Amino acid sequence: MATKHSTKITPIRFDIGQVQWANAMMRAANRALARGDDAALACIGFSAEHVDELRQRGGFSERLFTANYRTISYLRRHGSVVAASARRT
Template sequence: MSYPVSSIPVPIDIIRLEQANAMMRSANLALARDDVSTLSALGFSHQHIGELKQKGGFRSSSIAQNTRMITRLRKVGDAYAQ
């Protein structure tokens, strides 16, 4: 008889931060291409698209901060798993 290998579930916070980073990167790429339809498909309103264009997109420091938080949460999760 074999037993399924249990895996440590990924905390929902990590998933949300990873999704936020992916969305911000996609939005920045669409802004660089002036691709309003992609930005709309990502869920941004016309007003928000205008604000993003004015600001030059999402700051790389915001993406980096999320990445650092993901790393921290994974380390905390690994400590509890042991």
């Protein structure tokens, strides 16, 4: 019996996943900064220089999260149209 829904990861789903992952990583970094947990920041993959820069800026700005949420919403609404037009060219 064939399934109606594809389990194949489309480029749009992949893009959405990447943005969601970035949001999760930035939220985790902001939490670690608030706790002063340099070990957690190192585990996430930040260099000491980047940690210092984040401290000076107060972490990742809420504007970045807002922009990412808008990007995700756009891709969900218009992603199939964008993907279809890209396949035609």
